[in-house]
Amino acid sequence: MLDNAEQVFAKPRQFKNYIDGAFVGASTGEVIERESPAHGKLVSIYPASSAEDVQTAIAAARTLFDMGEWAYSYAGEKSRILRIVAQKIRENVDELALIETLETSKPLSVSRGEVLFSAELWDYAAGSARSLHGDSHNTLGTDMMGVVLREPIGVVGIITPWNFPLLILSERLPFALAAGCSVVVKPSEFTSGTSLVIAGYLDEAGLPAGACNILAGYGEPVGQAIVESNDVDMVAFTGSSRVGKMAIQASASNIKKLSLELGGKSPSVVFADCDIEAAVDGVLKAANVNMGECCIAGSRLLVQDSIAKTFQARLKERLNDLKVGEPFDPTSRIGAIINQQQFDQIADYVKIGISEGAELICGGDAQAYGGLYYPPTLLGNVRPEMRIAREEIFGPVLSIMTFNDTAEAIRLANATDYGLAAYVWTNDMSTALHCARRIQAGRVWVNAALTGFPELPLGGFKQSGNGRETGRYGVEEYTELKSVHLQIGPQTERWVTDV
Numbered sequence: 001m002l003d004n005a006e007q008v009f010a011k012p013r014q015f016k017n018y019i020d021g022a023f024v025g026a027s028t029g030e031v032i033e034r035e036s037p038a039h040g041k042l043v044s045i046y047p048a049s050s051a052e053d054v055q056t057a058i059a060a061a062r063t064l065f066d067m068g069e070w071a072y073s074y075a076g077e078k079s080r081i082l083r084i085v086a087q088k089i090r091e092n093v094d095e096l097a098l099i100e101t102l103e104t105s106k107p108l109s110v111s112r113g114e115v116l117f118s119a120e121l122w123d124y125a126a127g128s129a130r131s132l133h134g135d136s137h138n139t140l141g142t143d144m145m146g147v148v149l150r151e152p153i154g155v156v157g158i159i160t161p162w163n164f165p166l167l168i169l170s171e172r173l174p175f176a177l178a179a180g181c182s183v184v185v186k187p188s189e190f191t192s193g194t195s196l197v198i199a200g201y202l203d204e205a206g207l208p209a210g211a212c213n214i215l216a217g218y219g220e221p222v223g224q225a226i227v228e229s230n231d232v233d234m235v236a237f238t239g240s241s242r243v244g245k246m247a248i249q250a251s252a253s254n255i256k257k258l259s260l261e262l263g264g265k266s267p268s269v270v271f272a273d274c275d276i277e278a279a280v281d282g283v284l285k286a287a288n289v290n291m292g293e294c295c296i297a298g299s300r301l302l303v304q305d306s307i308a309k310t311f312q313a314r315l316k317e318r319l320n321d322l323k324v325g326e327p328f329d330p331t332s333r334i335g336a337i338i339n340q341q342q343f344d345q346i347a348d349y350v351k352i353g354i355s356e357g358a359e360l361i362c363g364g365d366a367q368a369y370g371g372l373y374y375p376p377t378l379l380g381n382v383r384p385e386m387r388i389a390r391e392e393i394f395g396p397v398l399s400i401m402t403f404n405d406t407a408e409a410i411r412l413a414n415a416t417d418y419g420l421a422a423y424v425w426t427n428d429m430s431t432a433l434h435c436a437r438r439i440q441a442g443r444v445w446v447n448a449a450l451t452g453f454p455e456l457p458l459g460g461f462k463q464s465g466n467g468r469e470t471g472r473y474g475v476e477e478y479t480e481l482k483s484v485h486l487q488i489g490p491q492t493e494r495w496v497t498d499v
């Protein structure tokens, strides 16, 4: 529980933008007020930046990049700054986790885990800065050598969603900085707090002014202006497929590179030979972590028909033990939904599913807990063509389907426009490897759910996006390749010949 609730809610946190090394409000003086979804109390106040503020930030990033002060600086210096930020994140884990939980209403224990993992990402990116390198070719003949350089792509816009504010920022920002890019960040208007705190850490660590600019504000005008700008060379967008598709159109202005991490409809595939108790737990975790507001949520369960009945019954039993409620209660697993619109979307999808013939196994009562708490919900008898089997619900709702054999499991797993993640539960090595290879998804977990390592890349197949974050690919994503052809000794061959 929150010991000092009165104190926390009495004084909402006031945040500033970070533009060209200065902490400033929006030029219009306008603000966004954020209430805690679980408590309905004002907790954060951010600048509501204008299109003009974005142009100032982009100009600062452009100028610094073109000067080369950060782009061409020694990787050891980049690494040092990123490591300082990692350290500051660890030192401030309590405050950062508190902000995340106040703004999102995810359980505090979950926020803490995300903050500590974010520090790992900054540390890993610090190493990436130093290991980033090109390539060389000394096989091009006696008088020619080729060098392949990796150069920072330029000014990068990073636009993030509200579900994992600091974590998603940390999968992108330190890698872009490690590559030598200058950055303009726009966090979600619902959860900008921790991103703006990071600005302070970068400043204290000695990042040159303009290398990282962080502005709060709405998608329109702030996000839109970043995506449309001719002075931005790349945009890393994480959010809905709907806005992602708009970003593709808006980016046409200067054919900028887009890295898109979008929605998902990921399957948990459960074979009869699996460890049932581990699979039940893993399926519930994949479906309900972060209240199901998770791009890689395992929102479709495909279970082998020979165990479907018993597996479903066990899921229902275990679901009753999943505590819904106050995010500051350490025993809570499910906090409140991010806002009323999202809550209504979840409730609507459950109604749609039932009207299309799904069986409500448990949950589904939007009023069960009051406020913005939505109960974990199981829907059975789902058919692949139903909307609840195809569309992202982004809530704690699991749609259950059955399959007969491995071929059918893979066909159903891939029967979606998305391809972000998959979870496979089996004790048969061949089945596991076959599924891992054939399921179209950027990440596949086998007998595990939602483990994370900075070493491993993430991203999506199909309409879940393109580009990869983290791992060695994370820093490379923010670079351009350049080939340099080097003549060794005098160039004696003439193109213009004597006539």
Ligand code: NAD
Binding pocket: 159, 160, 161, 162, 163, 164, 168, 186, 187, 188, 189, 217, 218, 219, 220, 222, 223, 224, 225, 227, 238, 239, 240, 241, 242, 243, 244, 246, 247, 261, 262, 263, 264, 294, 295, 296, 392, 394, 420, 460, 464, 465
């Ligand atoms: P969203 O698309 O509504 O918003 C994402 C960001 O885009 C926000 O910062 C928003 O202000 C901004 N935005 C809105 N309109 C814009 C515009 N016209 N131009 C530029 N930017 C604009 O998404 P959300 O509701 O914040 O997050 C939920 C979605 O994000 C889900 O679909 C989820 O699957 C997806 N998501 C994907 C990943 C991933 O890694 N694939 C991770 C987290 C969330």
